[in-house]
Amino acid sequence: MAENEKKIKIKIDGIPTEVPEGTTILNAARQIGGEIVPPAMCYYTSLEETGGKCRTCLVKVSKGSDQNPKPMPKLVPSCRTTVMEGMEVENITNPDVLEARKGVVEFLLINHPLDCPVCDQAGECDLQDLSYEHGLQETRFNYVKRTFERIDIGDKIQLHMNRCIMCYRCLYVADQLTEKREHGVLFRGVKSEISTYIEKALDSDFIGNVIDVCPVGALTDRTFRFKNRVWFTKPVNAHRECDKCSGNVTLWYKGEEVLRVTGRKDEYAEVHEFICDTCRFDKKKTSDWVIESPKKVQHTSVIASNHYEELKPPSVIKENKKLQESNKEQLSRSERYK
Amino acid sequence: MSRKLLYEHINVPGIETFEVYRQKGGYRAVEKALSSMSPEDVLEEVKASGLRGRGGAGFPTGMKWSFLAKPEGVPRHLVCNADESEPGTFKDRHLMTFIPHLLIEGMIISSFALGAKDSYIYVRGEMMPQIRILEKAIAEAKEAGFLGENILGKGYDLEIHVSPGAGAYICGEETALLESLEGKRGNPRIKPPFPAVSGLYNRPTVVNNVETISATVPIINDGGEEYAKVGEGRSTGTKLISACGNLKKPGVYEIEMGLSVEEFIYSDEYCGGIARGKQLKAVVAGGSSVPILPANLITTTANGEKRLMTYESLAEGGFETGTMLGSGGFIAFDEDQCIVRNTLNFARFYAHESCGQCSPCREGTFWLDKVLYDIEYGKGSQSDIDLLVNIAHNIEGNTICPLGDAAAWPVASAVRHFREEFEWHISHPEEAQTRNFGVGPYADPLVSTVTE
Known part of the structure; x- marks a missing residue:
């Protein structure tokens, strides 16, 4: 970052921070970290133009900017709203935001099968985490859910539309990483589905990344399906020389066996260096890789059930009286982990 | 007889042809604008006229036009939204x-x-x-030389292209319309950037309704001040x-x-009253998307004033007791109509x-449809009514586009004003299949039950 680049001062939930011009509210919140980061199901940092669709990251802008201090009339998607000088944002301190988010989570779940016990994504599913945080204890939806048949798109990837939340991330992967996008959205409304044209197979060097970006279990790795639960595997960072991609991956071990290979996900489950399909599907021997270190796993993740990292007390809420008061529910939940 | 500005000659035989339209004074506005006015003058006239968008939102047209970015060397576009x-x-x-x-003249x-220099009319595919x-x-x-290169010898070039839609209501939303016009799936774009900055093919674009564009003809002919009177x-x-x-x-x-709403419904010059001597029960004043009002609230506002056909008067009372002028789709329901069934119909749409x-x-929207279907067909429960309100509340304001x-x-408005009818539907599931609730208390003179 250049020295002379303009910094913008904003406040999120009363916590001041400075970020470069053009940063979105979501990324500014991520720089602060902790409980005040809005959840995001469709936004993906390393894919352009993603975001704005799932509406889980809605926040209240209580002060537009120093120039125009009026609050924004509606809740705004923090992933697509850029910061302005003097902006004040309320996320977990605003009851309207929390209520809207609960509503969105409920909407996302009404057509989601809730078959986590038989879903491969369980344990590393963004929707699972989200509903644990914000979902209701019971369903108010007493109707038949929409259903689709499973489709094998190519010999390595399976699409199960029942679980899809229409984040559109996999379309952006195909648009931005591969030469030609061969899948898209068919139909509209609740009937809309991700599909290929007459079940054509997806075949491209980087198409495997759709599995990594899928926030739910709609796109899964056929070479890993039902082999194991993620929390029984041990993630290890490794690399190899690859002429197509960076070769930086995470290997998921069960005993001595490499069960699957994925990109390296950060704490927001986002991959920044996409890997090629050769690394993902064809190199499943320890001898193919140079092992670096065990992958750090957040203590809140079930993958950490028998893992390494120290438990940390909740970072932000603990120090801020105002946040403590308005987030009793969340605080008690985080306290439990201690 | 009220003044007609757009439809003065609507009943002249052959007005759809160029000759007759021209004889009746058509294309005078184009001649006037191109020969004696600069683009800025036209914009000033439209601003002075106070014309507001006729597509539903009622945004001042002059202001919308003045927001159009005008970078050097980048073409700009006008798109007419005819995806009605x-x-x-x-x-x-x-x-x-x-x-x-009239539309072509307004487009010019x-x-x-x-x-x-290239303008588009995006017409609904069914039309x-x-x-x-x-x-x-x-x-x-x-x-006749009103389109093409060097119009009327004044050095202005314009082509108008007509583009059919493919049958999606959502393509009437301006950014979805632009996506569709570009040949993509008609998904609304996330704003900002607004079309005035980055619209069709990422160029500055103005999207206006058919009626808005047509209204510029009388504005130029008579002047904006005159129109504003x-x-x-x-x-x-x-x-x-x-x-x-x-x-x-x-x-x-x-x-x-x-014009007062009462006069519009009952005067012989307009709708001539309710058909077959029935009683008015409810009105949707501006197309299916605006709140529905019971008869007693559509003719008078909650504070007892006469309701008029204006943007402000129809919205008087906010969403509690008011509605919106919207796109001007005036739907009247008589005592034989079922509000639950109508709400289901809209929700399904x-x-x-x-x-x-x-x-x-x-x-x-999927959930609302399901719940309303159950209520209409006698399978609902009383808690479903509050559920409907809650779902509607969770959708409202949290979406990308106004759909x-x-x-x-x-x-939300149907439940707010016609709650008794919903409750009756649920408590009398079998009877509700055979007869309608009737006019109920909805046409009574305004009483305190409707104030919240």
Whole structure:
């Protein structure tokens, strides 16, 4: 970052921070970290133009900017709203935001099968985490859910539309990483589905990344399906020389066996260096890789059930009286982990 | 007899042809604008007229035009939104069918004011006859030298292209319309950037309704000040209202803004009252997406004033006791109509037309449809009514485009004003299948039960 680049001062939930011009509210919140980061199901940092669709990251802008201090009339998607000088944002301190988010989570779940016990994504599913945080204890939806048949798109990837939340991330992967996008959205409304044209197979060097970006279990790795639960595997960072991609991956071990290979996900489950399909599907021997270190796993993740990292007390809420008061529910939940 | 600005010559035989339209003073506005006015002058006239968007939101047109970015060397576009698909609204189709040259003339003036050299009319795909009519009108205008290169020798070039949609209501939303016009899936874009900065092919674009663009013709002919004299307060000029439902004389009427709703329904000049001597029960005043009002609230506002056909008066009382002028789709219901069934019908429409891009709208509209279906067919429970309100509340304001609001408002308002009828449907499931609730208390003179 250049020295002379303009910094913008904003406040999120009363916590001041400075970020470069053009940063979105979501990324500014991520720089602060902790409980005040809005959840995001469709936004993906390393894919352009993603975001704005799932509406889980809605926040209240209580002060537009120093120039125009009026609050924004509606809740705004923090992933697509850029910061302005003097902006004040309320996320977990605003009851309207929390209520809207609960509503969105409920909407996302009404057509989601809730078959986590038989879903491969369980344990590393963004929707699972989200509903644990914000979902209701019971369903108010007493109707038949929409259903689709499973489709094998190519010999390595399976699409199960029942679980899809229409984040559109996999379309952006195909648009931005591969030469030609061969899948898209068919139909509209609740009937809309991700599909290929007459079940054509997806075949491209980087198409495997759709599995990594899928926030739910709609796109899964056929070479890993039902082999194991993620929390029984041990993630290890490794690399190899690859002429197509960076070769930086995470290997998921069960005993001595490499069960699957994925990109390296950060704490927001986002991959920044996409890997090629050769690394993902064809190199499943320890001898193919140079092992670096065990992958750090957040203590809140079930993958950490028998893992390494120290438990940390909740970072932000603990120090801020105002946040403590308005987030009793969340605080008690985080306290439990201690 | 009220003043007609758009439909003065609508009943002249052959007005759809260039010759007759020209004889009746057509294309005078183009001659005036191109020979004696600069684009800025046209913009000033439109600003002075106080014209507001006729597509539903009622945003001042002059202000919208002045937001258009004008970077050097980048073409700008005017797009006419003729994707009229709102249940209850059919004014644009009427205008395009019977007096297409009015739209073409308005397109020329507006494009001149905005500096657009390629303008588009995006017509709903189902309106194939209207597409042919417009294409014929464009060919006639071109023949007469009002379109093409160097119009009237004044050095201004303009081409108008007619583009058919593929049958999606969502493509009436301006950014979805632009996506569709570019040949993509009609998903609304996330704003900002607004079309005025980055619209069609990422160029500055203005999207206006058919009626808005047509209204620039009388504005240029008579001057903006003169136009602003018609109407009431900030609702200037005339408005096309497409009246339908249980009325004696449904149809498209041009009214002066400020006409009272009561006169519009009952006077013989307009709708002529309720058909078959029945009683008015409810009115949807501006197309299916605006809140529905019971008869006692549509003729008088909650504080006892006469309700007028203006943007402000219809919205008087906010969403508690008011509605919106919207796109002018006036639907009247008599005592035999079932509000629950009508709400289900609207909810089903929005569930079918949601693009499926953002979750509250995609899932919420689907859910509303399911719950309303159960209530209508005698399978509902009393808690479903509050559930409906809650779902509508969770959709409203949280979506990318206004379709979510449009789906939520009719349901929320129907429950707000017609709760007894919903409760009766649930408590008398079998009876509700055989007869309707009737007019109930909804046509009584305003009593305190409706104030919240």
